[in-house]
Amino acid sequence: MSSMLTLILPAAAVLALALIITNPSAKAVAQFAWNCFLKPIGHVGSDQKSALESFYKGQAKIYDTTRKKLLKGRHTMLSLSVSHLKKSKDIVWIDFGGGTGWNIEKMNEVVPITSFKEIHLVDLSPSLCEVAQNRFAARGWSNVHVHCIDATTFQLPNKETRADLITLSYSLSMIPSYYSMIDRICQLVHSDSIFAVVDFYVQSNATLNGKATSVGGVLLRHVNWLSRTFWRLWFEFDRVYLDSSRRDYLEYRFGTIKSLNMRNKSLGGIPYYIWIGCDKDRSQDFMYRLNALATESPYLAPSNASSDALANQEQIQIRSKGYEATVINMEHNLPYPSFYYQSEVWRIYYDAENPHYHQFNNQYIYAFTWEDPREDINLLNLGPSDVVLAITSAGDNILTYAAMENPPKRIHGVDLNPHQNHLMELKLASLRCLPFEDVWKIFGDGKHEDFMKILVTKLSPHLSSHALQFWIKNGKKYLDPKTKGLYDSGSTRWAIRIARWLFFALGLESDVKRLLKTQTIKEQLKVWNESIRPALFNPIFCKLILGNPVFLWKALGVPVNQANMIEGGILQYIVDTIDPLISRSLISDDNYFYHLCLTGSYSPKNCPDYITKKGYFNLAKRKGALDTIRLHTDTINDVSDRLAPGTLTVAIIMDHMDWFEPTGTLAVEEIQALNKSLAKGGRVMLRSSSKTPWYIKTFESQGFSCKSAATRFSGTSIDRVNMYASTWICTKLYNTAEKERSGSIKPLEL
Numbered sequence: 001m002s003s004m005l006t007l008i009l010p011a012a013a014v015l016a017l018a019l020i021i022t023n024p025s026a027k028a029v030a031q032f033a034w035n036c037f038l039k040p041i042g043h044v045g046s047d048q049k050s051a052l053e054s055f056y057k058g059q060a061k062i063y064d065t066t067r068k069k070l071l072k073g074r075h076t077m078l079s080l081s082v083s084h085l086k087k088s089k090d091i092v093w094i095d096f097g098g099g100t101g102w103n104i105e106k107m108n109e110v111v112p113i114t115s116f117k118e119i120h121l122v123d124l125s126p127s128l129c130e131v132a133q134n135r136f137a138a139r140g141w142s143n144v145h146v147h148c149i150d151a152t153t154f155q156l157p158n159k160e161t162r163a164d165l166i167t168l169s170y171s172l173s174m175i176p177s178y179y180s181m182i183d184r185i186c187q188l189v190h191s192d193s194i195f196a197v198v199d200f201y202v203q204s205n206a207t208l209n210g211k212a213t214s215v216g217g218v219l220l221r222h223v224n225w226l227s228r229t230f231w232r233l234w235f236e237f238d239r240v241y242l243d244s245s246r247r248d249y250l251e252y253r254f255g256t257i258k259s260l261n262m263r264n265k266s267l268g269g270i271p272y273y274i275w276i277g278c279d280k281d282r283s284q285d286f287m288y289r290l291n292a293l294a295t296e297s298p299y300l301a302p303s304n305a306s307s308d309a310l311a312n313q314e315q316i317q318i319r320s321k322g323y324e325a326t327v328i329n330m331e332h333n334l335p336y337p338s339f340y341y342q343s344e345v346w347r348i349y350y351d352a353e354n355p356h357y358h359q360f361n362n363q364y365i366y367a368f369t370w371e372d373p374r375e376d377i378n379l380l381n382l383g384p385s386d387v388v389l390a391i392t393s394a395g396d397n398i399l400t401y402a403a404m405e406n407p408p409k410r411i412h413g414v415d416l417n418p419h420q421n422h423l424m425e426l427k428l429a430s431l432r433c434l435p436f437e438d439v440w441k442i443f444g445d446g447k448h449e450d451f452m453k454i455l456v457t458k459l460s461p462h463l464s465s466h467a468l469q470f471w472i473k474n475g476k477k478y479l480d481p482k483t484k485g486l487y488d489s490g491s492t493r494w495a496i497r498i499a500r501w502l503f504f505a506l507g508l509e510s511d512v513k514r515l516l517k518t519q520t521i522k523e524q525l526k527v528w529n530e531s532i533r534p535a536l537f538n539p540i541f542c543k544l545i546l547g548n549p550v551f552l553w554k555a556l557g558v559p560v561n562q563a564n565m566i567e568g569g570i571l572q573y574i575v576d577t578i579d580p581l582i583s584r585s586l587i588s589d590d591n592y593f594y595h596l597c598l599t600g601s602y603s604p605k606n607c608p609d610y611i612t613k614k615g616y617f618n619l620a621k622r623k624g625a626l627d628t629i630r631l632h633t634d635t636i637n638d639v640s641d642r643l644a645p646g647t648l649t650v651a652i653i654m655d656h657m658d659w660f661e662p663t664g665t666l667a668v669e670e671i672q673a674l675n676k677s678l679a680k681g682g683r684v685m686l687r688s689s690s691k692t693p694w695y696i697k698t699f700e701s702q703g704f705s706c707k708s709a710a711t712r713f714s715g716t717s718i719d720r721v722n723m724y725a726s727t728w729i730c731t732k733l734y735n736t737a738e739k740e741r742s743g744s745i746k747p748l749e750l
């Protein structure tokens with residue numbers, strides 16, 4: 001214990017010093033330090049009111065100044081809580097442990113205080129209440145009422161009224177009987193109310209096991225032993241209790257809509273959380289959620305939430321993971337997983353703690369999709385009766401299919417990397433609620449000066465808790481105008497960075513600029529032939545850089561198995577990729593893939609469909625356009641296994657089978673899973689770096705008929721990316737009923 005104290009006291013001095021440095025008023029700091037660290041608080045056992053009063057009396061006037069830096073996230077919590085409210089008028093709001101009324105004054109920046117029906121500030125400390133009272137009187141806010149009582153005893157003056165919004169900022173950790181506080185809140189709300197908390201916490205991930213399915217915020221939640229012990233003891237001096245049971249109990253009594261684990265280095269990284277919750281049985285919404293989750297498989301989401309209905313489905317063999325998690329939670333009397341409380345239906349439940357996801361290092365690989373969807377649509381002739389499964393990647397191609405005049409009736413995006421789906425969710429949410437100009441700034445320019453604000457106030461209700469956590473953490477880093485922008489994120493940033501370095505090193509920068517300004521193919525060819533090509537395809541340089549496996553993997557995402565499939569050597573392959581593109585289309589005009597690589601952003605005429613005016617309109621303004629999409633964070637096998645058999649008509653699996661070991665069983669397992677979920681006549685479209693990939697034989701052995709849809713020969717291009725040597729379409733020939741497994745059945749027409 002004494003060793004802990006020797007840790008704490010210097011830390012107190014450092015914190016005080018930090019505050020002195022970062023704070024204009026040294027006197028305020030001195031008072032703060034005296035009250036917090038030196039002055040003895042009421043001895044343990046004295047009642048809470050006098051203890052609080054003795055703590056706050058000397059510092060009521062300086063409270064706001066000293067807490068501005070310490071109590072992080074309050075503004076974010078307030079904005080989030082309001083953006084999740086269903087109603088925008090006549091709101092009844094209670095702020096428990098509201099102290100000096102800082103929150104209410106801040107809220108005025110989000111929603112005018114005068115537009116609320118009633119606001120109640122409840123606090124036990126008379127001196128803080130007095131500050132609050134004076135503050136509201138000075139502002140003339142007669143709809144704000146201050147109640148200087150113990151929060152656990154609070155009743156609304158009119159017993160018929162229910163609160164629409166309840167907030168607790170940094171007060172749950174100070175209220176000794178937090179369980180009676182939370183239970184009291186259950187009595188004050190209705191089924192659409194929003195309940196928001198921001199507070200310090202510490203928690204070990206060991207205590208999360210078994211309840212992970214109920215919370216949205218397991219990511220980055222773990223706090224290591226030293227910080228856990230240190231912060232808990234530190235705050236205990238001030239009667240602030242960081243035990244994890246407070247947050248756990250919240251998540252037990254309420255449904256979790258958003259749960260964010262935060263740190264801010266500027267204050268020694270004290271862990272804090274922001275949590276938005278609701279009635280855990282908010283029935284109507286929940287039914288909608290369950291039904292809307294239903295994809296082709298009725299089992300992906302049970303049609304009814306009651307346990308009777310679940311029991312009646314005993315005979316059903318296939319279960320979704322979300323269904324299984326829900327049953328576990330119901331058995332343990334826990335709320336549903338946070339996915340069920342979201343307002344959008346896109347993201348299908350996944351268990352964020354699955355160790356499979358650790359390999360991705362909290363990051364996506366592809367910030368843009370590196371396959372040409374125009375060819376997919378041509379070759380597959382997609383239409384409204386199609387049910388498509390496609391690898392999500394950055395989501396650009398899925399959105400292109402969804403933006404068609406007659407889009408497929410369902411599109412399943414599948415990606416094992418959760419962050420690819422976080423990026424896709426951001427695109428969907430932006431299309432859902434932002435005007436074209438903002439969508440363009442975010443995904444066309446890759447920069448938006450107000451991104452973080454838009455994220456919290458507009459996009460957040462349309463994002464899952466996990467996706468919001470990801471974008472809160474990374475949004476500023478990726479999208480701030482001072483950075484290189486969104487396309488300098490993910491592993492594909494290396495492709496763009498290396499292109500930039502290459503052209504710089506080879507002295508080609510001005511030639512590239514010239515190339516991007518050309519108006520005709522002839523001019524483009526001339527610049528390419530005369531200036532860029534000779535320098536770029538210089539044999540020494542090629543051997544050192546382009547043929548290097550590290551470069552291939554890092555910059556182009558080509559793993560060893562795939563590199564081995566390349567015929568005729570890597571250099572020839574690169575020449576075959578790029579050379580023909582120069583005569584195919586203008587890079588400046590109709591090749592957004594290479595335009596992005598060369599410039600780091602799109603141009604309005606040269607960009608993926610979803611950020612063209614027309615694509616935006618089809619997705620954002622056409623009813624139901626976005627709701628056809630489902631995002632699965634899982635392997636193709638697992639997703640196929642749990643879809644109703646025989647329902648998919650198209651699977652677009654990109655080049656990903658190139659990654660498999662030819663001697664392994666992964667390819668055959670995946671083909672079998674696809675065979676199960678595909679309808680008769682259903683097609684698998686794939687691309688490969690080989691002209692005749694080894695696994696085509698495996699497809700054929702599993703009852704598929706395979707046709708090469710395009711083969712790239714030296715000097716010709718097959719699409720605007722032209723990075724793959726072949727495109728294939730494999731058609732499923734048989735159905736269970738058809739036993740004739742002879743060769744007599746004719747392949748279906750493509």
Ligand SMILES: C[S@@+](CC[C@H](N)C(=O)[O-])C[C@H]1O[C@@H](n2cnc3c(N)ncnc32)[C@H](O)[C@@H]1O
Pocket residue numbers: 048052067071074096097098099100102103122123124125128149150151152168169170171174175176
């Ligand atoms: C750290 S302050 C936070 C104040 C304010 N919410 C803010 O964010 O600036 C915690 C507040 O909780 C209040 N509090 C603690 N226990 C309480 C109780 N049982 N009933 C009402 N208020 C209480 C304290 O008086 C104090 O104002």
Ligand SMILES: *[C@@H]1O[C@H](CO)[C@@H](O)[C@H](O)[C@H]1NC(C)=O
Pocket residue numbers: 205206222
């Ligand atoms: C908790 O997190 C630590 C560090 O991130 C990790 O080493 C440990 O395996 C985790 N434990 C559990 C039970 O998840």
Ligand SMILES: *[C@@H]1O[C@H](CO)[C@@H](O)[C@H](O)[C@H]1NC(C)=O
Pocket residue numbers: 069263264265266
């Ligand atoms: C940390 O706090 C500082 C000062 O309040 C703020 O400018 C910064 O954006 C915060 N950082 C994060 C990651 O929230």
Ligand SMILES: *[C@@H]1O[C@H](CO)[C@@H](O)[C@H](O)[C@H]1NC(C)=O
Pocket residue numbers: 303304305306309
């Ligand atoms: C769902 O549950 C309600 C009662 O909770 C019941 O009336 C209804 O028939 C159920 N629907 C299905 C499809 O089981």
Ligand SMILES: *[C@@H]1O[C@H](CO)[C@@H](O)[C@H](O)[C@H]1NC(C)=O
Pocket residue numbers: 522525526529
């Ligand atoms: C560019 O070079 C290729 C061969 O390297 C040649 O066939 C073509 O005519 C040249 N085009 C121009 C415009 O110089």
Ligand SMILES: *[C@@H]1O[C@H](CO)[C@@H](O)[C@H](O)[C@H]1NC(C)=O
Pocket residue numbers: 646672675676701702703734735736737
């Ligand atoms: C492919 O699926 C069908 C059912 O749609 C099944 O009859 C057939 O046996 C499967 N093929 C193989 C090779 O498993």
